[in-house]
Amino acid sequence: MDDIFLLAVLLLPFGGSFVAALLPTDARNAAAYLAGIVALAGLLMTVALYPVVADGAVFRHEIAWLPQFGLTFTLRLDGFAWMFAALVTGIGTLVMLYARYYMSPSDPVPRFYAFLLAFMGAMLGIVLSGNLIQLIFFWELTSLFSFLLIGYRHHTAAARDGARMALTITATGGLALFAGVLILGHVVGSYDLDQVLAAGDRLRAHSLYLPILILVLLGALTKSAQFPFHFWLPHAMAAPTPVSAYLHSATMVKAGVFLLVRLWPALGGTEQWLVLVGSAGLATFVLGAYFAIFQQDLKGLLAYSTISHLGLITLLIGLDRPLALVAATFHIMNHATFKASLFMAAGIVDHETGTRDFRRLNGLWPYMPRTATLAMVAAASMAGVPLLNGFLSKEMFFAETIEIHDGSIVDQALPYIATMAGAFSVAYSLRFIHDVFFGPPPTDLPHMPKEPPRWMRFPVELLVLACLVVGILPGRTIGPILDGAVRAVLGNAVPAYSLAIWHGFTPALLMSLIALAGGTTLYVLLHDYLQRSPAGPPLLRNIKGQRIFERVMVAISWRGARSLERTLGTRRLQPQLRLLVGVALIVALWPIYVHGLDWGDAAVTPLDPAFAVVWAIGIACAVSGAYVAKFHRLAALVLIGGAGLATCVTFVWLSAPDLALTQLVVEIVTTVLILLGLRWLPKRIEARDLDVRPGIAARARRIRDLVLAAVTGVGLAAVTYAVLTHPLPDSLSAFFLERAYTEGGGTNVVNVILVDFRGFDTLGEITVLGVVALTVFALLRRFRPAPDSIDIPEQQRLQNAHDDAHPKRQIGDTIADYLAVPAVIIKLLFPFIGLLAVFLFLRGHDLPGGGFVAGLTVAAGLILQYMASGIRFVESHLRVHPLRWMATGLLLAAGTGAGAWFFSHPFLTSYFRYADLPGIGAVPLASALIFDLGVFALVLGATTLILIALAHQSVRSHRLQTPHEPVVARSEER
């Protein structure tokens, strides 16, 4: 039961997100109910799971995924993870409720909830993962969904920029973390969290410790917005306030410190940890607090205070002492409660007054006394005022800063720095309250301020209540949870600590008092200045992390990429192809260079002079075809047809009748196809006739290409000859020869391979053919010929003129006369071609033939009809539905394959093997034949579709381009 709960806690938010995404855009209440119920259910299930971890136990639930690679989907719950899960679901529930009232009905609210729920799921995934790879998966998911949430109002530039910056920083950090974890897993030998945590000593002693630490810290510190990566967080304030309240109190930024605490037993406890984590935390703690004082935006102040408090937590973790870790864990909870409530209060002020600018907000107390009271309590907790939870963890922090003694300057100065930063936080907390709720009555606010709806304030009330209860009765309320959390991290090394409010007059108390007094004084002194100053701290105002970030991004992603493309890339096809041929040559020549190329002594087949003659003609055709292809297209087509026929003869001669048949039919169809295309190509007149000599550069190019071609040809010929003079090595061919009849049930081995042994390949191949045919069809639907190809060809014009000149003739008569005899013959031939196709198809399994050839034969027969009688005649006498043929073929082939499933055999198992099964054994037809029928239908449909689509272009009336219309603009039409 517990494992189901655990799984449900993780999966429910994702499910809810999916459902919310499907809701209509204006379904605000439905989405809010859904999200609220999902979050609440998550919270209740988390609470129900508490007994599992109450006594310090670790609960694991594993689902094997790729066990041979050590990858299992592992859920792991201990006290620390439970504390986080409770925070994520608990504050999540409150945020869902709050957002219902915050979001405007005109916003696409279901999308918002879909993102928020998915984010919640991802965050739960981080805290519940028992495998580090899995943890990183969810880690990156939180980056992704926070990107979507921050960019929710994507019509504003601030949201887009903030979202992009947050994603760039945190996802880059995530990649660093990934690299770090891969090394870590390599060192430990496992990605399992328990094993990693147990391998702490081995890790710390390993030479790769520092790289691991730096990479992991890059991930954690970017996520927790630690200096110098802090600058994304203030810009993330472009998100709707519920998002800020959630992401920047309990979740997103806490993921970083979660990871630090989680991995502390494995990576902590070294000098490097102290220096790296401690200094990052200290810098962030002080700078964040200082910057926060000078913000002029409510959320901006809270953002920097969040940075500062996370710095405080990081500093505590960096101090590397068990007691500091207890304080850090405690402060994680306390910060989440008071910061979430403060963000919500800021959202209420924004919502009810229409502005978040300190300089415009004043004296709101009389208008919203209850909100003001709540905000005051929460802010006091943030400042560290006694009787509130913030005070307790802060006092623990102060006590810790005194405790460290390594004698360094930083150590000596730490208590003073901590007190100073504490004073800063008192100052900004005071400012948050005093500037907004007190002072002269507000003037010219966008809305008349008033109290928010009852239920919008409710989450704030609950959170503030928590601050108070924990602050007054810490031991009885939060004590056990905190104890469970730190016990999960520290194990038996949990130090003695006391959660009492009163410890007597300790130095820590003194520091608290000094911070309170100093902060108040500071605020009083700065009060007038802050009323007028621009945002940002004095002196440092102009150093903007954002600007530096943008510059770097522009330099890398735009200028760098462009210059790289300019220097290394080209958009021209010829250099690319030249490179391709060159690389292929090098790859082929390299082994020859290394191992040499020798002629073997296998017996050669005696030369038949006729064969030599065939290829003398074939080679002549190929070379002369290559020579004339530029200016004499028809001649080139005829000539390569000659080379194709020589190939065909070779297949017949050398025991490959199937190939010869297929080659022959494909040859016919290809020739017709290219003939149809010739009409749309531009006229080209030989340069010789125009008396223009090619330039030196052009000649140099030709010579270079000629050399490349010659080397390719000679090399390929040499390799072929070398292979042919060596005996045939053992290969899997014998397998097919042995089993073609006994297991495939056919005597034509090639056909049996295609439709049976390698049927899956053939299925893929005919699918490709179908896709190509559809692509051709689609491309030609939008086909627009070039202006100079639109006119009907000269011959046709002459014929039409002749027809026009004689009153008794109709247009088209001349061509019909020319073709009268062939047309009769071809029409008569059609049934015989069909018969031939059936013959070829049926004998395919046993003798040369098969679906491919038969399909192409019918297609050739059809296209002959088109040629002889014209499109209109054929299509008025014959219904050709190439698309239906294709669909039928593909379904037939795939269906035959799937049919094997019903006999619990793998896909595409042919029937013949199981001929002795009762009931089926009586069927004399091999199922491969049905499969071949599918091949036949698809080949027929695809070929016909391509040919007909091309042929139809000639009868389509193409809109003539007006002469002044620019040529380029046409591509942008529609």
Next chain:
Amino acid sequence: MELVLSLAIGALAASGVWLVLRPRTYQVIIGLTLLSYAVNLFIFSMGRLRVGMAPILDKGQVGDLASFADPLPQALVLTAIVIGFATTALFLVVLLALRGLTGSDHVDGAERER
């Protein structure tokens, strides 16, 4: 036979490569056709040259490589021929569309700058 076929493959490949590197789309399509002849023959010849040994068994026969030509390269080439036809068709239509859109039959869609 072996020598003649090797020379034929070399000549077909050389003509094909030369044409594929030319600037006109029509030259490229003819070149691809020639190149595919060469490659098909090359793959086919990997099963060695056998005369009069078509891989067609008698009913119930268990064949072996001594008395039958290698059927595997043949099956591969049969597939290659059909796919070659498909790519030729696709390329032809793309080149026609290119010619229609840009007015040029240069492979880059525009004449080379001089």
